[in-house]
Amino acid sequence: MAHRAILTPIARRVALPALRKSSTTANASINHFRRVVPTAAPKSNRASAAKSSGFTADSYPEIIRDPRFAKLTKKHVTYFKQLLGKESAIIDGVTTDDKASEIEPYNLDWMRKYKGQCTLVLKPGSTEEVSKILKYCNENLLAVVPQGGNTGLVGGSVPVFDEIVISTARMNQIRFFDELSGVLVADSGVILEAADQYLAERGYIFPLDLGAKGSCHIGGNVSTNAGGLRLLRYGSLHGTVLGIEAVLPDGTILEDLSRLRKNNTGYDLKQLFIGAEGTVGIITAVSIHCPQRSKAINVAFLGVESYEKLQLAFREAKTQLGEILSAFELMDSRSQDIFHKVKGNKRPLEGEYPFYCLIETSGSNSEHDSEKLEKFLEDVMTKELVTDGVVAQDETQLRSLWAQREGITETIGHWGGVYKYDVSIPIKDMYQLVDDVRTRLDEAGLIGETDEFPVVDVVGYGHMGDSNLHLNIAVRRYEKVVENVLEPYVYEWISHKDGSISAEHGLGLAKKKYIGYSRGDTTITMMKQIKNLYDPKGIMNPYKYI
């Protein structure tokens, strides 16, 4: 049971009841949420309830297949079969007709929003094989899409037309680990959770955590510069990745797998590949600095009366929890309403609040951390910044509280679909976007409780500690009229506040055309120069990014 006694503010002397027993029952299903995505190669039975909308090429009629690209023939397939040898390394839908269902998981994204028409999947087993594949594709003008765990949310990891999928699934070995420095070198196809498990056994932690950890590949994480739950504490991959091995479109292998934290010898080229979404090459291995794993983890779940108070509570958490603060997550009342409506379980707190936050601490000394957290909670309740709260007393409760935050992603899709905006906005203005979007949809008469309204609700949650908001619009169906009310309005709003239209999900296909709202013309021009420099034939993940 989560324990509340310690949260009683001295000034208020309100006796806080213990968590209801029934919430333990809820944990069974809550635990299931933690890994929304299956822990194997892509499967077609996705968890999301969003409906498949047919081929991407149909929903984006303005995108035309680049006629420069060759169409796959038997000759090409013969070359790849000869190169890769093993039957399991290739799914050939070019010369055979019975491979459609086997290929589908590689064509369809996790949200079932984007669907390509690829007929050939290659699964190289080594960097050299990737090199030979790309060299051949480049020479023969065959477009490709690099794919890791295919858990992206912007349509970046699936083809648009008949691009060849190059999967990193078979490159999944840990190459090196140094227990003294915490430096890990691993193939790009290692699943994030597997890497973290390997590190856990050695007292270390992967400096990145996200909902899809059971499926996503670390190469994909680096390629998309994934942010996730630990960024607040361990910083971005631009700081923790020490080196990469990558293959350029012409087959050149860039071997830059430094195991050193400091290496000031020339331009830091690896940085261009971090977040490049496979548009300039394929990352085949990663070297990363991993921090010490914390022995003690505490999680508190708090109810807050206003966004202003939440900001003040965040400032106090930074000051008082300092080095042990590892997460400060925001959830608005609507996100929690939906979570409980869909899941049917009880809430961690007795009352209902406009805002909730989840605070996690990670440290090396359990007693010290608990003392700091208790003091902090007493302080913010005495100051009336926080009205109610619970602290997890064991691992089950900890997971249960995290599920209140992590489970939103799944439950929000309950009615049919979700318009997802993963944005970054200076904290003080951040939540205002949710209210403004709700008002706008309401004024357009699109939001309501019955089937005639396309929109169910507008919710906001996210990594408040990183200024990262997930604005989600739950819909019963995707309708152009909704989209027109949302866009470009949302992007203009964000641009006006100097925010970013993509905080951590990337550009992919979904946000390619909106980059101008977050980047200036000069920057975009320079980006295009980089793309042309490294991929002059444009075969790498075409139609996307910039």
Added chain:
Amino acid sequence: MAHRAILTPIARRVALPALRKSSTTANASINHFRRVVPTAAPKSNRASAAKSSGFTADSYPEIIRDPRFAKLTKKHVTYFKQLLGKESAIIDGVTTDDKASEIEPYNLDWMRKYKGQCTLVLKPGSTEEVSKILKYCNENLLAVVPQGGNTGLVGGSVPVFDEIVISTARMNQIRFFDELSGVLVADSGVILEAADQYLAERGYIFPLDLGAKGSCHIGGNVSTNAGGLRLLRYGSLHGTVLGIEAVLPDGTILEDLSRLRKNNTGYDLKQLFIGAEGTVGIITAVSIHCPQRSKAINVAFLGVESYEKLQLAFREAKTQLGEILSAFELMDSRSQDIFHKVKGNKRPLEGEYPFYCLIETSGSNSEHDSEKLEKFLEDVMTKELVTDGVVAQDETQLRSLWAQREGITETIGHWGGVYKYDVSIPIKDMYQLVDDVRTRLDEAGLIGETDEFPVVDVVGYGHMGDSNLHLNIAVRRYEKVVENVLEPYVYEWISHKDGSISAEHGLGLAKKKYIGYSRGDTTITMMKQIKNLYDPKGIMNPYKYI
């Protein structure tokens, strides 16, 4: 007085005496060491005892002035005077003869090893002025050297021939600070210590600290990807810098001053400027994420019997001190011998040891931190990993202990000069380089106590927590015979161990030709492509870097 009682290991029950009173006297001079470099614009009265070796062009006869570059004329100077207006914004040695001494500090590096022949110094006051200057220089083929505090150690910030120095000294305003997120936006010419002081008043800390903080500019820090003392805790600038404003050689202003920790909208171009040493543009402003300033700082100074034991102590420090560990610095016995020989003060510890280490903790709760540190010290002494040690009891003692580490840089130059190698090597092999170099110089008959020997001693110290060793060879005079014994031997040794020939100092002029020991041909080719892309006329900081 530093306090030792807590260090007495229970198992050994050795009574450790308190620090001698005389060491307090030493603090007066020790405190002086903390800021080796003066806190103003470059001056010619450098602290280093190393002798000036004349013009760089004479010591590097193989470098020829690029004949494509124009020579400065009265016409050029007239343009710049018209542009910059203020008399204080330009030092004109082109049309006047009496400016040599005023210009010298801009021509001479901090170590007095590199001396250029520049006759014109420009000090723009705004990004627009920098833009107009570069546009004009690019059109007229006038080579330039961007200069911040001119505290670099590889000759990167001074001209080789008659390149124009563009100083950022007049661009020194804090533009923005957000107390909630800790994001600071400041002009590139802000002195690091000034920025940190500004942040200290607001409860934050600049995520970088180094000996030259009283002079160096934050733009220079970012341009050289400075590492320093806090990297172990706060990571590299590639992770903490959120955005930059920079001017390209053709005058284009790249405005990418994001104030967000997460912004996945395209290639992270700013990364190319971090550590580019002014070869692709001039950074005019920086946006950086600053962490909470720790309320409690503890420093321990320990004596260790072997490098093996030191490694084990480091592993324990990571495990037991975890999130509060902010520095783990190595000093060998010779570096401390020299420090005390030159300074004449007493040592912090009674006995002498082959190795010393300085451990710093920074945290939000003084009691908790002290408890962790005491437990750790008791543990490592019980395990006999550490033989003796002291813990600072107040700010003066803390500075005094830090001076044992930071003062090495100054005292090592006492006999005339120093060959400095700032390298990164996997920890287990790191110190072996010092022994091997000493043996090699000894076998060559170059090292000894009397004047006939050019080499005084070989010492090793550095940021052990970051795998970063400073190998220093103290000499009575610079002699080619010494250099020939050292190079390329040192670089080959490092390359053999997959190390980096420049951990944090950069390439500059000193290491330009050795980059191949740390980077592969593919990487170097790609770097040259980047240079050609952004600076096709090659006017930016020529003759250096790659």
